[in-house]
Amino acid sequence: MTPTFTSARKVGRLLAVVAASIVLTACAGDAELDTLNDLAGPEAQAIDRFMNWILLVSYVVFAIVLGITMYAWKNFRIKTDEYEEGDWPEQIHGNTKAELAWTAAPAIILAIVGVFTISLHSSLNSADSNQINVLVGGENVSWEPEIVVVGQQWWWEYQYHFGDVELTAQRIENLPTPDITTATQMVIPVGQEIELEITSRDVIHSHWIPSLNGKRDAVPGRQSAPWKIEADRPGVFFGQCTEFCGLSHSRMRMQVIALPMEEFQEWVTAQMQGVPLEPETQAYVEALVAGEVPSPETAEQRAVATFRGKCASCHLMEGVADDLWSEEAVADQLVAGAAPNLTHFSSRTTFAGGIRNVWDVETGEFNQNDLREWLANPADIKANFTDPVSDDDSRMRGMPNLGLSTQEIDDLVALLEATGPKPSMDIIEQTGVEG
Numbered sequence: 011m012t013p014t015f016t017s018a019r020k021v022g023r024l025l026a027v028v029a030a031s032i033v034l035t036a037c038a039g040d041a042e043l044d045t046l047n048d049l050a051g052p053e054a055q056a057i058d059r060f061m062n063w064i065l066l067v068s069y070v071v072f073a074i075v076l077g078i079t080m081y082a083w084k085n086f087r088i089k090t091d092e093y094e095e096g097d098w099p100e101q102i103h104g105n106t107k108a109e110l111a112w113t114a115a116p117a118i119i120l121a122i123v124g125v126f127t128i129s130l131h132s133s134l135n136s137a138d139s140n141q142i143n144v145l146v147g148g149e150n151v152s153w154e155p156e157i158v159v160v161g162q163q164w165w166w167e168y169q170y171h172f173g174d175v176e177l178t179a180q181r182i183e184n185l186p187t188p189d190i191t192t193a194t195q196m197v198i199p200v201g202q203e204i205e206l207e208i209t210s211r212d213v214i215h216s217h218w219i220p221s222l223n224g225k226r227d228a229v230p231g232r233q234s235a236p237w238k239i240e241a242d243r244p245g246v247f248f249g250q251c252t253e254f255c256g257l258s259h260s261r262m263r264m265q266v267i268a269l270p271m272e273e274f275q276e277w278v279t280a281q282m283q284g285v286p287l288e289p290e291t292q293a294y295v296e297a298l299v300a301g302e303v304p305s306p307e308t309a310e311q312r313a314v315a316t317f318r319g320k321c322a323s324c325h326l327m328e329g330v331a332d333d334l335w336s337e338e339a340v341a342d343q344l345v346a347g348a349a350p351n352l353t354h355f356s357s358r359t360t361f362a363g364g365i366r367n368v369w370d371v372e373t374g375e376f377n378q379n380d381l382r383e384w385l386a387n388p389a390d391i392k393a394n395f396t397d398p399v400s401d402d403d404s405r406m407r408g409m410p411n412l413g414l415s416t417q418e419i420d421d422l423v424a425l426l427e428a429t430g431p432k433p434s435m436d437i438i439e440q441t442g443v444e445g
């Protein structure tokens with residue numbers, strides 16, 4: 011056996027292992043971000059059908075090219091032992107018909123694929139025209155379902171504006187205060203086209219819910235053309251930021267929860283309310299807002315005092331500290347100029363960019379452990395830049411360690427649990443993530 015033969019064999023084996031490992035990495039049967047199965051809406055299904063057609067065309071092209079190559083290899087080769095120096099087969103040059111054929115055929119195929127690509131793309135991009143009636147604060151509002159999606163390091167915000175607001179092509183800083191603001195979880199009604207207006211507050215991110223539609227970049231300073239999603243059945247659909255955006259990019263996930271219209275309405279009604287505080291805590295908040303300095307007597311009052319002192323400069327919590335929160339104050343501290351709205355924190359099922367559970371998937375209990383860990387030192391769960399970014403810009407990315415005492419953490423955990431309303435066990439189970 012000649013040495014070249016053995017090394018060729020080794021290379022062959024190595025290539026086989028590499029190829030197998032590449033192919034097998036795609037083999038998880040229950041992958042959350044599967045683009046081939048579990049497609050739940052017309053947009054994702056249209057992309058899937060289109061992909062299948064292109065695959066079919068490329069299989070045919072592949073078979074033809076391989077066929078011609080094999081034919082040439084079989085019929086026109088010279089065996090080594092018959093070969094003599096200078097023993098060339100007859101050389102041909104120029105065949106107008108063949109050259110025309112192999113130039114025109116691919117051009118025509120690509121043109122056809124191009125026409126279908128552009129037409130699919132423009133249908134995915136078009137604005138929706140459906141209207142649904144939503145009860146907002148006791149009033150029936152006709153809503154053309156639109157949700158503003160804002161990416162920032164490292165979580166997604168979803169804004170619902172029910173009033174008569176022109177959202178398309180508005181810069182994020184010009185938008186009015188949303189009726190509902192959530193983090194990480196977008197709740198939508200089933201069977202409705204939802205238009206997404208996607209943008210970013212810091213760097214480029216990309217929003218992708220594989221079961222519902224393709225990817226769309228979130229670019230700071232501009233809003234994407236409308237991007238539609240629709241879920242044709244109730245369920246939970248996972249997503250992930252798909253544009254590398256810094257240290258914790260992989261921990262920037264999100265979920266869409268599609269609910270039947272009635273349940274969606276219940277969700278809207280609950281989200282429009284403030285935190286359900288005990289009456290004596292409410293009185294305590296009113297006193298604080300009025301400028302008095304009563305000392306806290308209950309655990310909830312202590313939690314409110316801590317929240318107002320240490321959290322309210324970044325986080326909005328309606329009914330607890332809205333008077334202390336301002337966009338300018340947040341922009342002074344955070345590069346993105348936004349922190350998750352905590353008014354209904356425990357109505358969500360995951361937090362910190364969808365990497366930890368708010369509710370225990372097995373017991374349905376409030377997941378105190380992970381929340382404690384987060385409050386004790388967020389960077390343990392999610393790497394961030396809490397140091398000044400540069401000398402002239404001392405703002406942070408992510409949540410800093412606030413040096414909270416055990417007592418403060420206990421109180422805050424109870425307050426965050428009370429924000430509610432608690433989601434159904436069904437949703438808790440479906441959205442559950444592994445920490």
Ligand SMILES: [Cu+2]
Pocket residue numbers: 161162164214215216251252253254255259262
């Ligand atoms: Cu990102």
